[in-house]
Amino acid sequence: MPELPEVETVKRGLEEILGANPVIKSIKVLNPKLRFPVPKALQTKVKNQKILAVKRRAKYLIFELKDFILYSHLGMTGTWRVFENDRKKHDHIEIILKDGRKLTYCDPRKFGLFEYTKKDEDYHRLDHLGPEPLGTEFSFDYLWQRSRKKEVAIKNFIMDQKIVVGVGNIYAVESLFLSGIRPTRKTKNITKKECEFLIKNIKDTLKKAINAGGSTISDFKQAGGDSGYFQHRFNVYGKSEHPCPRCKNFLKNTVLGGRSSVWCPGCQK
Ligand SMILES: [Zn+2]
Numbered sequence: 403m404p405e406l407p408e409v410e411t412v413k414r415g416l417e418e419i420l421g422a423n424p425v426i427k428s429i430k431v432l433n434p435k436l437r438f439p440v441p442k443a444l445q446t447k448v449k450n451q452k453i454l455a456v457k458r459r460a461k462y463l464i465f466e467l468k469d470f471i472l473y474s475h476l477g478m479t480g481t482w483r484v485f486e487n488d489r490k491k492h493d494h495i496e497i498i499l500k501d502g503r504k505l506t507y508c509d510p511r512k513f514g515l516f517e518y519t520k521k522d523e524d525y526h527r528l529d530h531l532g533p534e535p536l537g538t539e540f541s542f543d544y545l546w547q548r549s550r551k552k553e554v555a556i557k558n559f560i561m562d563q564k565i566v567v568g569v570g571n572i573y574a575v576e577s578l579f580l581s582g583i584r585p586t587r588k589t590k591n592i593t594k595k596e597c598e599f600l601i602k603n604i605k606d607t608l609k610k611a612i613n614a615g616g617s618t619i620s621d622f623k624q625a626g627g628d629s630g631y632f633q634h635r636f637n638v639y640g641k642s643e644h645p646c647p648r649c650k651n652f653l654k655n656t657v658l659g660g661r662s663s664v665w666c667p668g669c670q671k
Pocket of ligand 1 (some may be wrong): 648669670
């Protein structure tokens with residue numbers, strides 16, 4: 403499943419490939435049945451609009467046009483690719499550009515989303531989202547204040563999108579390992595030092611993943627978007643019952659909020 407670093411990688415790849423302000427000639431909805439029905443009005447409304455910018459908020463890709471904003475969420479298996487002439491099975495949306503290229507959304511499992519608003523109109527799915535993990539708003543002061551009196555397990559806390567967006571299971575597991583904090587620890591019990599360390603590790607882990615993804619942008623272009631995702635190297639994620647890379651104790655797995663949470667009984671308190 404694409405996590406924040408993959409979506410950021412796709413965003414950067416699209417920015418690079420699309421170049422400066424391409425104009426949308428038309429949009430074709432081949433199949434509106436994604437996670438939510440794709441509004442057919444797109445086809446008639448969004449014509450002759452420049453793509454002014456490609457942005458990302460949480461795991462949403464955002465195409466900023468002159469009069470509209472398009473929102474894309476990749477769900478489980480969504481990809482975008484840019485080609486001149488091709489159509490594959492599971493292609494659902496085609497954005498035809500005036501320069502002859504075609505920006506195509508493909509999604510075999512159809513959990514993705516494609517919606518739009520008029521410019522300056524609120525997009526309800528972005529309401530109540532916490533700050534971006536790599537932004538300055540996600541700081542020690544911010545997390546420390548919000549963590550006080552919270553009984554919830556620290557792992558569930560940092561995965562709460564209202565607290566901070568984009569810390570998926572992988573990044574929560576890895577950041578907690580690097581910070582020496584057990585995933586089950588009550589949030590209110592983390593110390594100032596741990597909170598500081600946790601913030602740093604969340605940011606570092608995500609940055610590393612984005613940088614690794616960044617190096618595959620050229621593959622992403624060649625492969626026409628079916629990659630763009632990258633192989634991560636994890637310390638503990640997916641390595642339950644393996645020896646800890648630091649202390650050699652055997653890693654354990656605890657299910658928290660329905661998600662597997664690998665941790666080291668030697669290193670994490
Ligand atoms: Zn260990």
